[in-house]
Amino acid sequence: MSKIKIAIIGYGNLGKSIETGLLQSDDMELFGVFTRRDPKTLETTTKGVSVYHLDEVENLKDRIDVAILCGGSMSDLPVQGPLIASLMNTVDGYDNHALINEYFNHMDEASKKAQKLSVVASGWDPGMFSINRILAEAILPVGETYTFWGEGVSQGHSDAIRRVSGVKHAVQYTVPIKSAIDAVKNGDMPTLSVKDKHKRICYVVAETGADLTKIEHDIKTMPNYFEPYETKVHFISHDELLKNHQGLPHGGLVIRYGQTGLNNEHHQMIQYQLKLDSNPDFTARVLLAYARAAYRLNKEGASGAKTIADIAPAYLINLSAEEIRKKLI
Template sequence: MNKINAIVVGSGNVGLKVIDVLLNTNDFNLVGAIRRSGEPIAEYPNIEVKKSVDEFSEKIDVAFLAIPTREVPKQAKEFLAKGIHTVDSYDIHSNILDVKTELAEVAKKYNAVAVVSSGWDPGTDSIVRAMLIAMAPRGMTYTNFGPGMSMGHTVAVKAIEGVQNALSMTMPTGAGVHRRLVYVELAEGASRDVVENAIKTDPYFINDETHVRFVDDVDALKDVGHGVELTRKGVSGSTGNQNFMFKMSIDNPALTAQVMVSSGRAATRLQSGAYTLIEIPMVDFLEGERDEWIKALV
């Protein structure tokens, strides 16, 4: 079996978990990781680390972009232009279609594949929502997240000037409505009012009820556990009162990483272009032969 040569870009919470997942698969070969510093990763000292993909001697098939969401479009284009497939976990829902369209143009030009917004939400939850709509086309779906840490929101707060450290918690209030609790360590000399306003007007927070609390030690509060509950009540044909529920409680970075790696596998089986998870055949995410999975699952 020819293994898929992969690199991990970034070594934060998700990047470390992507490395863990890759080391526990049979069809990937982890070539190394990219860090701005080029320094070894303390948790994985034997993994080769470079500052640029051009420094690796082996041909790279897939780059897993475990980087802040707002950096994804630029970096993805750079890898795609080298003919390397990319997988990201872009999570600003309102911009996903625009990013997909933008990356599709580059991917097709260089015969590569970009899997956009791979993770559990957006990502596998999107697949579940799509399936529930197929089962009951008319109706309503409610998604309740948490309680738990939102990685995307936390990274967004950390990027705000005047923030030393931060944690954003998602608290469900029911019927798909959420409250954001943001804990902030202020940088020296920063203004509480300025930082709080910047958080509440950021695209990640502007549509939710957001409470900002200033603390001395954010790390004392951190827990990467999260969860989701999807419910749909709808109509199949003319028959109403069809009720469905999907619920999970998970380690946020670990599940995001697992879905990203599965998406990287799918990327090698797709025609060039950009895809979200709902556009990819489910069997393409699975390790092994398609016919074997059909026999096992159908």
């Protein structure tokens, strides 16, 4: 049986993690990496990988089964997503929660016209956390759901800072507020705004001569990323960034606190937690699982955009239905 041919679109941290993740995927193989940079200057982690300029992707579309889009949600995916979806099956980890419906509609239109399938917003949040929120609220319809991220490095928010004029490099840490988590676990069912649950800590390397006051203002007022949160911006040297901020850990938890019984007298709690040593490695594994699903569903004739809520888990794993029943049910 031929392997699923995967194209990596964009070769940052996530693209590199897709490349190494494929080494653990027996039913997939890397077709190549597509970049906006000069392909001759790009060194891949594994040897012998074909590297193409992004402009070549249309000419090679018939040789690719699924493209995994590894660009940022702020400015890359809104442009690249519909373009690539008009050519081939795609998977992405679009993570701007406030604009998911808008992005979904653009991807749906493009992929339906091409009779291809696009899985959107399929990382871990949106993604794995979304599945758990759906399951928890279906099981405990009376209650409250709480999502906490971190402590860890947010790739999407770090990328958003790097798009700010005058910024050379940046890392953003999402930090959950412990008192809020404790209140939820105690069963208080508090009403929490986004500001009550998290704060954002930014470490920024500015370009020489840049206006630091303006950079800080542009970060703190960025809609859908920083504006609702308590955000602290620290300007540091490039050497300090390399020394102290090169790791990419992350994690978080989803808690559903519910009540059951005739008079809601029974208290139930569902908790799902992630502790990640490497955020991009874990995100890559989720995207690869959904790449398998995209390929299978399209082979069955499905097209258009899907989220993780639309895809049965059996499509994600490289096992037959009989093997799933025997090993996992």
